[in-house]
Amino acid sequence: MRRKRRAVGFAVAAALTVAAAVTVTQTAMADPAAEIDWKPCKDADGDVECGTIEVPVDYAKPDGKKIKIGLAKRAATNPEARVGSLMVDPGGPGGSGVDMVKGSKIGSKQLQEKFDFIGFDPRGINTSTQIKCDEEQLAAARSVGVPTTKKKFAKLAKANKKLADGCRKLTGPLFDHADNLHTVEDIESARKALGDEKLNFLGYSYGTLMGQQYAEKYPKNIRSMVLDGNMDHSIESPWEFASTETAAVERNFNSFAKWCDETKDCALYGEDTTKVYGELRDAARAGKLKDPENGDPIDFYAFSERASLINESPAWPEVAKDLKVLRDGKGQLKLDGKAKAEPVEYVFQSMFCSDWDVSIKNFGEWRDITDRLAEEYPNTQWSSYVGTLTSCIGDPVKTTNPQAPLEIDGAPPLVMIGNLNDYATVYEWSEVAAEQSGATLITYEGYGHTIYGRGVECVDKPVESYLIDLEVPDSGLSCESQETPGGGDSGRRSGAPGTGPWAGR
CATH class of the missing domain: 3.40.50.1820 (Alpha/Beta hydrolase fold, catalytic domain)
Known part of the structure; x- marks a missing residue:
């Protein structure tokens, strides 16, 4: 038990200037x-x-x-x-x-x-x-994924609005x-x-x-x-939301890479974990990374999802093994990177978008955010929780609790x-x-x-x-932390990042 907090590696969000307080009705x-x-x-x-x-x-x-x-x-x-x-x-x-x-x-x-x-x-x-929401409309909005082109951004905005309108019809006021x-x-x-x-x-x-x-x-x-x-x-702003989420993942990745480089039991010991991860990340961005079992492509966001358990130190050995499988192009991946089944009950869009004024106005703004994340957090470049912002693209729900x-x-x-x-x-x-x-x-x-x-x-x-x-x-x-890297189940209250207690995408 300690009485003095350790310093955090970057500025606290409290230092930000808030332009104006919003009066709660x-x-x-x-x-x-x-x-x-x-x-x-x-x-x-x-x-x-x-x-x-x-x-x-x-x-x-x-x-x-x-x-x-x-x-x-x-x-x-x-x-x-x-x-x-x-x-x-x-x-x-x-x-x-x-x-x-x-x-x-x-x-x-x-x-x-x-x-x-x-x-x-x-x-x-x-x-x-x-x-209640229409299952097909929900699946259609989710299938667009993270928008990487102006065309996909427009498609997602349209799908989000269609989903919201369908939910209104099924649910009422x-x-x-x-x-x-x-x-x-x-x-x-x-x-x-x-x-x-x-x-x-x-x-x-x-x-x-x-x-x-x-x-x-x-x-x-x-x-x-x-x-x-x-x-x-x-x-x-959307950038502040995205940046603070990704900064935490980047910090956890650096701890994972240090552990792996110093631990003989790590599957990537002696191979420069940061370099291996970076080469796989870049291959995913270039469309060249594939699942060695079935040859299916793994894009950058699917790769990031698979590697997201770097945020849970007991899972680090499994993460390293998966990275080695992807690097070597042979073997079986252990960590689940597939989207979960979609329920007909779906509250995220209605609740999150009404509580947060984080609408992305156009693809240029979205691209600026993702490019800046890649620049400021060069290893991970992304947090699955940044994907929550995509639920509000197209302004499908009015923000009533900004x-x-x-x-x-x-x-x-x-x-x-x-x-x-x-x-x-x-x-x-x-x-x-x-x-x-x-x-x-x-x-x-x-x-x-x-x-x-x-x-x-x-x-x-x-x-x-x-x-x-x-x-x-x-x-x-x-x-003090009681986790041990590779020490078994972390006891997480939720699933993997991106499918946890409040993630919507």
């Missing part, structure tokens, strides 16, 4: 259901109950059309010692708090004794009223009311329906934005809040957590969010995306002391 609250009709959940791990509450589609029209918000409850194991409810969201768009609570116990035995764990499904997702400001109101409605005087909230990844903006709107309704792997909603610095006034002490080598919600974002909110930041010096609940005592113990007893962790608390 204050919306009217509708009274939620007075009581939740809890019933046993299907396919739950243990005694878990499920229920729903009814909320307005549009909180500005509280008497208008209603939707359902899904909840799950794993009751405190010691009712006499119960502190209250702890609402959890594992991150999204697409993350299900209901499935998280149904599928596993959270935290220590002591924490389980003290809290009812409440899984929360954001609007549009899973057991909440879903955003919910599609255009899925921004985080509405989610904040849903959390408040759930708090009231649960009968809790104050909210206890544990949010991961995109769920941290839910917590941050709840604290802005309802600061005095919070008892405790832990946000792990924070979004920075004050990012001003970026602005956090302004939280009157909230109790909040706790944030950031992994130094996080590749998704990068560490600098957590630093900015903590500085803007006044939250206490716990730094984990390891790899992976989010960390609470993965058995790191230096993180878990102060977090749980805060949740149970409201004991605020020491300022500047930093926890």
Whole structure:
């Protein structure tokens, strides 16, 4: 356990000048259901109950059309010692708090004794009223891939708009009311329906934005809040988003290459890992890299996806083996580079594009971003999470919750957590969010995306002391990495980068 954070290798995003704060619209609250009709959940791990509450589609029209918000409850194991409810969201768009609570116990035995764990499904997702999209239109938009020509850019813009229009037709007005400001109101409605005087909230990844903006709107309704792997909603431009994401991947690649060059068990030991990677990357860009098993071409973005587990140090040996297979042109690739099957439920475009004004106006702007990434981050040149920006090309969804610095006034002490080598919600974002909110930041010096609940005592113990007893962790608390390169599964909460808790492409 350390008390002083290590320096980060490049400037913190908090130093950026924000041109103007955007005023968050204050919306009217509708009274939620007075009581939740809890019933046993299907396919739950243990005694878990499920229920729903009814909320307005549009909180500005509280008497208008209603939707359902899904909840799950794993009751405190010691009712006499119960502190209250702890609402959890594992991150999204697409993350299900209901499935998280149904599928596993959270935290220590002591924490389980003290809290009812409440899984929360954001609007549009899973057991909440879903955003539905046409599967063929979704597949068509995804099949365009990352636009590398003006023609493909125009094709993607058209496909994105067609997809959004199809989602609107299938879903109705919910599609255009899925921004985080509405989610904040849903959390408040759930708090009231649960009968809790104050909210206890544990949010991961995109769920941290839910917590941050709840604290802005309802600061005095919070008892405790832990946000792990924070979004920075004050990012001003597509370039800043793309740059901060790619910088983290470049930093992790340099650590991987150093390890490989110094470790005899690495498949590329003694061969200059950076050079091997660079030659494969350039071959992929030139259309000359092929899968040795079937001869299928592997383009730059597919190659980057396959190599993205450089961001998880336990996977480094497998990454090196795959790079050697590609270099030698023989053998079997181990890491999955194929796109996942597409669900009919699809909330990403509606939620992300309404929360982030990161529209790319034309192919020239997009090409400038990708060219600059290649120049400033010469090894990796890309992060899969930069691909999230492509969902908003063509302006298919109106941005109703644009970026602005956090302004939280009157909230109790909040706790944030950031992994130094996080590749998704990068560490600098957590630093900015903590500085803007006044939250206490716990730094984990390891790899992976989010960390609470993965058995790191230096993180878990102060977090749980805060949740149970409201004991605020020491300022500047930093926890040493517990990952060992090649040491087995990293315990990731999500899949490979680009298919994780809030990636849409």
